[in-house]
Amino acid sequence: MAEQDNTNTNNGTPERTDFIRQIVIDDNKTGKWDNRVHTRFPPEPNGYLHIGHAKSICLNFGIAAEFGGKCNLRFDDTNPSKEEQEYVDSIVYDVKWLGWDWQDRLFFASGYFEQMYQWALDLIRKGAAYVCDLNGDQVREHRGTLTQPGKESPYRNRSVQENLDLFERMRKGEFPDGSRTLRAKIDMAHPNLNMRDPIMYRIMHTSHHRTGDAWCIYPTYDWSHGLEDSIEGITHSICTLEFENHRPLYDWFLDQLGIYHPQQIEFARLNLTYTVMSKRKLLQLVKDNFVNGWDDPRMPTISGMRRRGFSPSGVRSFAKVIGVNKTNSTVDVALLEHCIREDLNKSSPRVMAVLKPLKVVITNYPDDQVEWMDAVNNPEDPSAGTRKVPFSKVLYIEQDDFMENPPSKFFRLSPGKEVRLRYAYFIKCEKAVKDAAGNIVELHCTYDPATRGGDSPDGRKVKATLHWVADSNALDAEIRLYSHLFTKENPEDTPEGEHFTTNLNPDSLQVLTGCKVEPHVKETRALDRWQFERMGYFCTDSDSRNGKLVFNRTLTLKDTWAKIQQKG
Ligand code: ATP
Numbered sequence: 001m002a003e004q005d006n007t008n009t010n011n012g013t014p015e016r017t018d019f020i021r022q023i024v025i026d027d028n029k030t031g032k033w034d035n036r037v038h039t040r041f042p043p044e045p046n047g048y049l050h051i052g053h054a055k056s057i058c059l060n061f062g063i064a065a066e067f068g069g070k071c072n073l074r075f076d077d078t079n080p081s082k083e084e085q086e087y088v089d090s091i092v093y094d095v096k097w098l099g100w101d102w103q104d105r106l107f108f109a110s111g112y113f114e115q116m117y118q119w120a121l122d123l124i125r126k127g128a129a130y131v132c133d134l135n136g137d138q139v140r141e142h143r144g145t146l147t148q149p150g151k152e153s154p155y156r157n158r159s160v161q162e163n164l165d166l167f168e169r170m171r172k173g174e175f176p177d178g179s180r181t182l183r184a185k186i187d188m189a190h191p192n193l194n195m196r197d198p199i200m201y202r203i204m205h206t207s208h209h210r211t212g213d214a215w216c217i218y219p220t221y222d223w224s225h226g227l228e229d230s231i232e233g234i235t236h237s238i239c240t241l242e243f244e245n246h247r248p249l250y251d252w253f254l255d256q257l258g259i260y261h262p263q264q265i266e267f268a269r270l271n272l273t274y275t276v277m278s279k280r281k282l283l284q285l286v287k288d289n290f291v292n293g294w295d296d297p298r299m300p301t302i303s304g305m306r307r308r309g310f311s312p313s314g315v316r317s318f319a320k321v322i323g324v325n326k327t328n329s330t331v332d333v334a335l336l337e338h339c340i341r342e343d344l345n346k347s348s349p350r351v352m353a354v355l356k357p358l359k360v361v362i363t364n365y366p367d368d369q370v371e372w373m374d375a376v377n378n379p380e381d382p383s384a385g386t387r388k389v390p391f392s393k394v395l396y397i398e399q400d401d402f403m404e405n406p407p408s409k410f411f412r413l414s415p416g417k418e419v420r421l422r423y424a425y426f427i428k429c430e431k432a433v434k435d436a437a438g439n440i441v442e443l444h445c446t447y448d449p450a451t452r453g454g455d456s457p458d459g460r461k462v463k464a465t466l467h468w469v470a471d472s473n474a475l476d477a478e479i480r481l482y483s484h485l486f487t488k489e490n491p492e493d494t495p496e497g498e499h500f501t502t503n504l505n506p507d508s509l510q511v512l513t514g515c516k517v518e519p520h521v522k523e524t525r526a527l528d529r530w531q532f533e534r535m536g537y538f539c540t541d542s543d544s545r546n547g548k549l550v551f552n553r554t555l556t557l558k559d560t561w562a563k564i565q566q567k568g
């Protein structure tokens with residue numbers, strides 16, 4: 001992959017440290033794992049990955065790369081009711097796009113179902129698991145509360161023989177959904193509710209996207225996750241904070257079985273302002289057509305960010321900047337945008353495009369003449385070279401760059417004023433031409449041939465340099481502008497009884513047509529990234545085909561994060 005640049009095996013020294021990397025360093029000192037470092041990223045294929053997952057991916061793959069270790073991509077596909085192959089494919093694509101490589105270590109929890117089943121039989125034989133006939137509501141009622149101990153299930157003391165028999169028949173499909181479960185026999189009075197005889201298997205007569213109809217009992221997360229880690233020889237099993245009080249259970253199962261025992265470590269999940277991150281909510285936005293699919297450029301999904309024009313290196317740099325810690329907090333989305341801008345500024349070729357065109361006629365320029373001016377492709381990167389931009393008698397500037405009656409601080413074009421057209425000439429506005437309704441439809445300007453290239457030989461100064469596109473060879477384009485999907489920093493902040501969708505921003509997508517772009521981008525392909533001078537970072541959209549050009553504005557040039565930093 002062209003964009004991959006992260007194979008930074010720094011001889012076992014991380015570039016930076018945090019509490020998780022410190023644990024790894026300490027373990028390597030004591031030889032706890034024989035100096036192995038083996039992590040995994042374990043998504044459930046029940047949705048598309050989002051920026052929060054990107055944090056976890058960069059953490060797991062990043063640690064493996066820095067310490068010369070390994071990181072597996074493992075699908076935690078234990079609940080077939082919500083999982084689909086489409087999600088598996090998108091996740092594989094997204095992790096690769098972010099620049100990470102699991103080599104030959106792509107695994108599926110469903111590949112371990114038989115082993116997990118055998119281990120469940122072991123627990124039953126030890127008297128550490130039993131088949132329970134309580135239904136879901138009854139299990140909840142028996143569970144107790146934080147202040148009240150639970151009640152033991154009436155099925156808790158079944159004989160090993162009966163449990164083995166019932167569990168085998170559960171597997172064979174003899175019982176309907178929800179009629180029985182296999183539960184761990186721990187302690188119904190345990191102060192940690194997760195330890196009150198948690199469910200290990202539920203009956204679900206549902207086809208699985210990989211195992212088909214081979215199984216009708218499926219393992220729970222709590223039962224299966226540590227087993228998956230154990231089978232793969234994971235050293236550091238990194239997960240988000242909500243699993244902290246599941247850790248005793250993770251440890252209990254592995255200890256009961258007496259098998260290889262990785263260490264679970266929890267970190268704070270990423271939350272972002274103006275963003276929802278729960279897969280359930282993202283799914284709802286897609287299913288109810290609040291957005292145009294998982295890869296809608298307004299979505300915080302990796303596919304949405306890609307289509308919007310975010311670069312993998314920009315996303316990785318964001319993950320690096322936010323680091324990891326132990327307390328939940330919300331990161332300003334402006335910081336993500338800042339990281340993306342910094343990255344795009346270095347890499348994006350510059351071109352000129354006019355989003356809201358105002359026609360300009362250069363009255364003293366020869367009618368059929370076209371001159372090809374030299375333009376710099378990227379001032380941040382001299383190796384990007386130059387290109388030729390056509391200049392002709394008719395051209396376009398932004399409507400916003402002209403005012404008929406400007407206030408004193410307006411330095412751009414107005415009647416009688418002179419400005420520079422980037423890479424071309426000084427022009428002076430002679431007249432604004434209006435239609436019958438009084439709208440300005442075109443400007444008549446004159447140019448000074450002595451200013452070719454944009455410099456005046458007599459040292460005359462102008463206060464503004466405008467971007468422009470010549471009518472000759474101009475390309476027509478549709479340009480989509482985006483702003484936050486939600487109007488509130490915290491989209492969950494709703495009036496009593498109202499849904500987060502009430503906070504959707506009705507103006508998050510604005511579509512401009514009839515935009516003008518210089519001919520240089522003619523052969524552009526989906527996902528090409530550009531900086532349109534003065535207008536922001538843009539990305540060619542996959543809707544560009546059959547000669548139609550569509551661009552997404554990735555971000556404007558205005559970096560609100562840099563501003564916040566300056567003030568602070
Ligand atoms: P759900 O929202 O459906 O519970 P999830 O977002 O936890 O699911 P998983 O597929 O289970 O999704 O996540 C895979 C990994 O990504 C897990 O290790 C999880 O902890 C991590 N992860 C998920 N969301 C975030 C987040 N916002 N920040 C950091 N890591 C996250």
Ligand code: MG
Pocket residue numbers: 044
């Ligand atoms: Mg999860």
